[in-house]
Amino acid sequence: MENIDSRQALEALVNALEAHYECASHAADQDKLEAAEIELRDAFFTYDDLLFTEFDTELPFEMLEDVDEDVDYVLLDEDGDETTVIFGYVDEDDDDDYEVEELDDEDFDDEYDDDDDYDDEDDDED
Incomplete structure (x- = not known):
C-alpha cells in the first residue's frame, strides 16, 4: 500500500461513499454491494487513522463493535x-x-x- 496523506484518504472516502451509493441505489447484485461496503469501511478507517495521526483529531462518531441485533x-x-x-x-x-x-x-x-x-x-x- 502506498503512503497517502489525510487529504488523499478523504478523497478515497468520498469516492467509496459514491460507489456505495451507486450500488445501493441501482439494486446492484449482493456481491457488488458487499464489495462496496468493504471498500467504504476500509476508506473510512484509513481516513480516521490518518486524520488522528496527522492532526490529533478524531471523527465525531463512536465505532461500535459487532452487535447481535436479535438480542x-x-x-x-x-x-x-x-x-x-x-x-x-x-x-x-x-x-x-x-x-x-x-x-x-x-x-x-x-x-x-x-x-x-x-x-x-x-x-x-x-
Missing part, C-alpha cells in the same frame, strides 16, 4: 431497577454504572404483551 437488553441501575430497554445495542464504553442483563423472548413478551393495560370501554359504546 434484547435491559439496563439495570445500581439498585437493580430496570431503566431502559435497548434493542441490539449496548454501549460498553459508557461510564454509567449499569449492569446488562440479557433477556430471552419469553421475558420480553411477558413484560410488553400485557393486554390488561388497554381500556376497551370505548369499543363497547358504539
Whole structure:
C-alpha cells in the first residue's frame, strides 16, 4: 500500500461513499454491494487513522463493535431497577454504572404483551 496523506484518504472516502451509493441505489447484485461496503469501511478507517495521526483529531462518531441485533437488553441501575430497554445495542464504553442483563423472548413478551393495560370501554359504546 502506498503512503497517502489525510487529504488523499478523504478523497478515497468520498469516492467509496459514491460507489456505495451507486450500488445501493441501482439494486446492484449482493456481491457488488458487499464489495462496496468493504471498500467504504476500509476508506473510512484509513481516513480516521490518518486524520488522528496527522492532526490529533478524531471523527465525531463512536465505532461500535459487532452487535447481535436479535438480542434484547435491559439496563439495570445500581439498585437493580430496570431503566431502559435497548434493542441490539449496548454501549460498553459508557461510564454509567449499569449492569446488562440479557433477556430471552419469553421475558420480553411477558413484560410488553400485557393486554390488561388497554381500556376497551370505548369499543363497547358504539
